[in-house]
Structures are given as C-alpha cells and as structure tokens.
Amino acid sequence: MIELIVADRCTGCGKCIEVCPNDVFAGFEGDQPTIARRGDCHTCFLCELYCPVDAIYVSPLADREPGLTEASIVASGFLGHFARANGWRAGRPLREPARPAAPTNAA
C-alpha cells in the first residue's frame, strides 16, 4: 500500500496523479500531491515506476506497514528500487538491451 511521497524529492509534476489506476492521489500540477484515497491503492508499484525522481514509496504489504518513517525509507535505499528492477529510469522504460538474453522458460 502507498506509504508516502518524500517531500523534498517531489517536484509536483503530477505524474502519479495522472497514472494511478485507482485515483489514489489528488492535487494539482505544481503542488505536491496528497494521498487522498489510500484505501483504493492495490500495491501495483506503478506510481513508483512513473515517478521521474523516485520520490514515492509503496509498501509491499496490502495494508499499512508499521514502523516506517520518511527517514527510514530514504535510508533503506528502496526508493526507486522497483523502477531499477524493471529497467526504468526517470519515469521511462529503457528500450535498449542492457544485458544478454535471459534464460528462456517453458511456454
């Protein structure tokens, strides 16, 4: 479930408001968005993927994760982790082949 937007990273570009499939965020371009409908988050991590500055943290748990703070999240190194694992940078997919072909699995 969406946990927080790191205030001093967020540029207010509005991309998360635009791309969230469940209309979780609210706000206007230029302002930092608010997490207006947290209960509608389905933990797809796609706001993390599209955030151009890796300012968003989604907990991998369906419900809120206790004990998280902005400081602990920044220190964890997980901001932007999903984007890196998916081959995205700055809110965009990397199209170039970055490594040899992966092992294939059965169809």
Next chain:
Amino acid sequence: MTEAAFASDLHTDGSADLVLEADVLVVGGSLAGCWTALAARAAGAKVVLVEKGWTGTAGVVAAANVGGYSVAPDAASAERRRIVEARHDAAEGLDDLVHVERVYAEAHRAYAALEALGFRWDARANAGARFGRFIGPYTLHVLRGALERAGVRLLDHAPALELLAHDGAVAGAAGIERKTGRTWAVRAGAVVLATGATAFLSGAMGTHGVVGDGYLLAGEAGATFSGLEFSTLYGFAPKGSPSTKGWWTNSASWFDAAGRPLGAASGRGGMAEIARAVLETGGIQAIIDRGPDGFEAFSRLNHPNTFQYFDRLGIDPFRQRFAVQMIYEGHIRAVGGVVVDDACSTGIAGLYAAGDLTDRSRLTGAAMCGAGPAVAWCFASGEWAGRAAAQHARARTDRPARLEALGRVGLRFGTGGRNRPDEVRTAVRSEILPLEKTYFKTTTSLERSRTTLDSLWDRSAAGFRTQTADDVLKAREAAALVAAARLQTVASLVRKESRGLHRLEDHPVSEGRMARPVLLSGLDTIASDWSREPRMAVQNFGTLSNAPHP
C-alpha cells in the same frame, strides 16, 4: 453530483458535459482494449477509448509479467501441437482446438505487428526476454504511445456507467470523469467492451479496478454468459502481500502452519491439500527450493513485483520458509464471461467484447486460462473485435438524435435509497471469497449464498445513497459485483458435477453428458440452459495449418 443526474436521459439528449462522436467506442484500456482500439483504427474507424483508470497502468496485466502463447505460420507440426494442446487435458472436454489454433495464430501475427510499433522484446524494460514475453508496464507503455500516434482519442479516469442504445442496437456509452465529476457521453456506431473479469475485490494485485463492470453493462444489453461456474481458482501470495503471481508455486516445498510437510502438494496441482491445510491448521508456509538451475537469477529478473515483498522485508525465499496466504482470483485467471462468436460479437447488434471479460472456455475449457492463453486471447479477440466493430460502424448509416440509456441497478431504480455501496461490496465478498464457500462448494452452501445474493440484488435495485461522482462509480461497481456473484452461483448450481475449476463436494465426479457449456442470460431473473453444441473439435484440429495429422 447526485444520483439524480443519472436518473434521467441526460446523456441521450446531448446534455452531458462532454459529448463525443466515434465510429468505435472501446471501453477499457488494458491489453485487449488497447489492441482493439488499434485494430479498429487500422480498419479506418474513428476511435474513442475510455478507461476507468489510466490507459498505460490499467488492468491486471499492468502488474504482471507473462509469456503469451502463439504459433508461427511455419511452426513444425510437433511444436504446433505442443502449444495448441498445452492445456487440452486440463480443459476436460470443453475446449475447441480449431479455435485454439486460430487464436494462437492470430496472436503470433499481433506480436509480430507490435515490433512495428516500437516494441522491443530484448528491451531492458521487457527483461531482455524473447518473442511473446510481455512485461506488463513496458507493454502498456508502448501501446499507449501507439494509440496516441494513431490518433485514438483517449479518455482517462473516465469510467463508463452504462451503455446507450437505439432501436435494439448498442450505439454508445455514458459515464463520468473521476477527477472532475463531469459527465461524458460517446455516441458510436459500435461499442467494444474490454473491461476485464472480476476477482470480487479479493485484494489480488492489480485487481482493485477490475471489478466486473462489463458483466453489468453487457447483461443490461441482453448478453449471454458462460463458464462462470469454473470458479475455484485461488492464487498464492506471501502473507500480507497482494502478489499472487504463480511463477514460484511449482518450484516450492509446502508446509502447514505447524511446519509439517505437505507431501503431495506442488502449488496449483496440490491446491486442494493446501486449501485444507489452511482451513485445518490456520495457514501454510513455503520455501522455493525446487527450481531448476539458474531459477533464482531468472526469477529476480522476470518477477520484480514479488521481489519487492521479499527484498523490502528482508526475506530470502530460496533459503528460508515464508508464510503464504491464498487469495481469490475469480475469473481473472479462469475462463468465465460474456459469450462471443468468432468475430467477438455478443450477438447484440453493435456490441462486441474482447479479453478477460469474455467466456474463454473454448480456449482452455474448465481449466485456468491465465498467462499464456489469456494474453494470446487479448490480442486475438482485440484484433477481431476491433475489425468487426469498425465494419459494423461503417455499415450503419443511422445516427439517431436520442439514445436510450440501458443502465438500471445503481443508476435508475429507487433513486435515493439508503444502501451504502461499501456495505453491499462487503456482503458480496463474504459470499464469494471464503475457501469454505467457493473452493469447497456444496449445493447447500450455494443455495444459501443464492438467497443472500438475490436479496442483495433486490437491495441494490432499491437504490444507493450517492453524493459524489465516486459514490456513483462505487454503486455501479457494487451492482456489478452482485450480478457477477449471482451468475457464478447459478452456474455452479446448474452444473451438478465436478469438472476442472468447478467442484461440488456433493457431486465429486464429472458426468459425460455435461461436457458442454452452461449458458446464462438475464440479470433480474437468470435463465439457464445447456448449450446444444458439445465442443471437442479435436478431429478437425490442424485444418488451419494444413499440418499433417498423425
């Protein structure tokens, strides 16, 4: 905004806040909807695509990484058979291999056509994978770009609330914009529904917006449904995670809550034993220790969703046991839905359907359709629906000034009722999600559920308390959930046997005479019938390819 705004024919007299004209209107912007829109556009149609969320992150595939099945025109006979028959045994007599081959051949053409749209199989964002492998977010990103370049008008955060019709033919849809509360209406020569299936808001990753709206929209127009009794599919997720991705389940060892090994269990194949362990011991555990060489590296590359859980919580699933829960997947991975013909027509003039919303039992029978076949079907059905809808729109010359609004429950009956949508949603979920009601179905438990669900339908028809645009959307979603649950329950009661993903504890074996589809129609009174056509087209298999039949 009050429900009163939807209690008249506002949309039909042109007074919606936004009114658009199109040849083809596509409802739903995930894989099937995107491909439908591109196919209709390629056939020369003016196309509008409306999506409840955002085309690019919508649908279950947005949180998935899947390998789509396909057969190349020049595939060797043995390879062709291997793919076409991959789920034939599990289908238990309800598939149609001529149809399967046609779908996978069309999917192959579609995958190849994607390359011309800039899709790169070996892209870093596609996990550097091979032909037919789709990483969800990258795939949808490419499709959105292609739609924009093709000139398809995209309306995002614009759920369709009802279909519009004229003289017995579907001729558009109307809805709201979630961000503004403004109303919209699209008049169209044909409508394609690609709104996905439902997992009854079980919490499975990527399913929160995929509630089953299309069952309601199509049902109000008079569509036929099939396959909804194949309803016993649950997915496995690490405890607390919504990620039911199944990639690891056949490579794991399983234990009950007390740590005792579950001997026969291997993921989906051992689901009954695992489900019993959940009910009897209160939980299950797993460790991914039975994968092939290189499985860990492969998994990390291909399934970043699941690894967000393991990595962020500091669990090494290859070396330590982790707690697992079962989450209902409903028809998202199974086969039930709206019946369509070879052109993806619903049989109602002007109304087509594609993707997970449709009945896919011709493809995988009583078995799971998820992943390989489902992806192939999204592309193939999108291609056929898009083309057929464009052709229908071209042939249609009438552009009536007034359209009839087809939306009923949650929109028009009993305006101003006191039901809260979330109460109805919760009540439906408690009839469908529990293992003891849906995994271990009995005639008695189904009849009890049916009574409860019938009264929920009546309650819904009596009206919802709606004050905001979001309330109106949630009311319609609640009505869609009740409709889907009633259809599933009736279908389960009609099929008095066990076959594939339909099991009745009191009828544990399959009956030869029931190797045919159950057809349902109607939402208020649900009529049921057995299809007169058995499937089993095995003897004709290979006619498309001219491949020699051994």
